Amino acid sequence: VRRYLLALIAALLPGLASAEAYRVQYRAAIHPESGIARVVITLQGTALPSRLVLSIDPARHLRLQSDDVLTPQGNRVEWRPAGQKSSLRYDFVVDAQRRNGGYDSRLTADWAILRSDKLIPPIAVTAPRGLRGAATLALDLPANWSSVAPYARAGDAPGIYAIDDPGRSLPRPKGWLILGHLASRQDVFAGIDVRVAAPAGEGHRLLDTLGFIGWVLPTITQIFPDFPTSLVIVTAGDPMWRGALSGTRSLYLHADRPLISGNRTSTLIHELLHVGKGIRGGDNADWIVEGLAEYYAVEILHRTGAISTRRYQEAITGLERWGQQAPSLFVSRSSGAVTARAATVMARLDEALRAASDGKASLDDVARALATTRGEVTLDTLRALFQHLANDAVDVDAIIRASRPVDLD
Ligand SMILES: [Zn+2]
Numbered sequence: 001v002r003r004y005l006l007a008l009i010a011a012l013l014p015g016l017a018s019a020e021a022y023r024v025q026y027r028a029a030i031h032p033e034s035g036i037a038r039v040v041i042t043l044q045g046t047a048l049p050s051r052l053v054l055s056i057d058p059a060r061h062l063r064l065q066s067d068d069v070l071t072p073q074g075n076r077v078e079w080r081p082a083g084q085k086s087s088l089r090y091d092f093v094v095d096a097q098r099r100n101g102g103y104d105s106r107l108t109a110d111w112a113i114l115r116s117d118k119l120i121p122p123i124a125v126t127a128p129r130g131l132r133g134a135a136t137l138a139l140d141l142p143a144n145w146s147s148v149a150p151y152a153r154a155g156d157a158p159g160i161y162a163i164d165d166p167g168r169s170l171p172r173p174k175g176w177l178i179l180g181h182l183a184s185r186q187d188v189f190a191g192i193d194v195r196v197a198a199p200a201g202e203g204h205r206l207l208d209t210l211g212f213i214g215w216v217l218p219t220i221t222q223i224f225p226d227f228p229t230s231l232v233i234v235t236a237g238d239p240m241w242r243g244a245l246s247g248t249r250s251l252y253l254h255a256d257r258p259l260i261s262g263n264r265t266s267t268l269i270h271e272l273l274h275v276g277k278g279i280r281g282g283d284n285a286d287w288i289v290e291g292l293a294e295y296y297a298v299e300i301l302h303r304t305g306a307i308s309t310r311r312y313q314e315a316i317t318g319l320e321r322w323g324q325q326a327p328s329l330f331v332s333r334s335s336g337a338v339t340a341r342a343a344t345v346m347a348r349l350d351e352a353l354r355a356a357s358d359g360k361a362s363l364d365d366v367a368r369a370l371a372t373t374r375g376e377v378t379l380d381t382l383r384a385l386f387q388h389l390a391n392d393a394v395d396v397d398a399i400i401r402a403s404r405p406v407d408l409d
Pocket of ligand 1: 270274290293
């Protein structure tokens with residue numbers, strides 16, 4: 001009863017119940033002239049974490065300073081806050097290029113696209129049990145700039161967001177940000193608030209993209225009922241990286257990327273699946289995460305009627321042919337042929353599970369179960385789920401073996 005009362009009080013009076021809470025403010029001032037974001041992290045409260053270890057990128061997080069003890073150890077920096085208020089300052093180099101030259105993070109005179117989880121690097125926290133931070137992100141932007149971010153606004157002031165990062169003693173901003181002179185469009189589909197944004201002048205396909213998301217999202221949320229309730233899509237043209245990448249409640253998509261590719265998969269659906277699943281591959285199990293996303297990219301096009309059954313089968317056959325170039329699924333990073341082969345394994349697993357259960361179970365149940373973990377998935381997890389759903393009727397390993405390139409025999 002006491003626990004129930006405490007929970008009730010916590011729910012009714014967040015201000016009082018958070019006596020054990022401290023405030024965290026992430027402040028980032030954007031300086032286009034120097035390509036830098038000046039970051040200040042301020043902790044304030046009657047009790048603070050005793051030790052924070054930041055995993056920095058020494059090429060991008062520069063000039064770290066604090067009035068309290070700061071100890072660099074290679075790519076890690078230890079910060080020991082003292083008293084009831086402590087700040088850490090550093091400069092963040094916004095521009096970053098992929099190996100092929102495209103930018104996946106960029107600050108121009110007119111706009112910026114970056115990942116907030118790079119701006120604020122991972123931080124390991126040592127704190128008394130139960131001590132929780134309540135965090136905001138405040139963006140100091142050049143005149144007439146605006147911001148689109150995957151968080152709720154904190155109050156009416158522009159550029160200030162409340163950071164929701166459940167289960168963390170130190171909530172940290174994650175996901176994509178777009179700042180500057182922007183074009184942006186918004187709608188609500190299946191209860192999900194979706195915003196698509198681009199630098200001004202590059203937003204000519206925002207409504208196409210938004211409409212496509214509206215077409216597929218209700219089907220995606222049937223598979224993943226816990227899909228985030230808001231979603232930000234950031235797009236831009238060259239010289240941004242000609243790819244796509246999901247983040248927390250957000251994703252980046254190059255503006256020239258087709259919504260449906262020539263081989264009838266969809267980069268956008270693939271990345272939406274990553275947002276919905278929120279899982280990552282454990283030991284050499286990235287193929288499971290990527291294979292599910294790629295299989296569902298084709299499957300959802302088919303299920304929503306965007307491609308016919310004939311074209312669906314052609315797409316799977318095409319992936320099978322491509323997958324023949326992948327001698328092994330068990331690699332640390334799945335892409336290209338490995339992902340194609342992984343997608344066809346998922347297609348076969350789906351087929352086998354439907355057959356074994358008289359249509360009562362499908363890969364949807366597997367994907368949904370994985371999504372509830374929101375953690376690391378391994379081949380053992382996959383085997384266990386099939387065992388649970390189909391007893392011994394589906395042999396996961398045999399289906400994997402059957403997908404191996406013919407010329408390996
Ligand atoms: Zn992927």
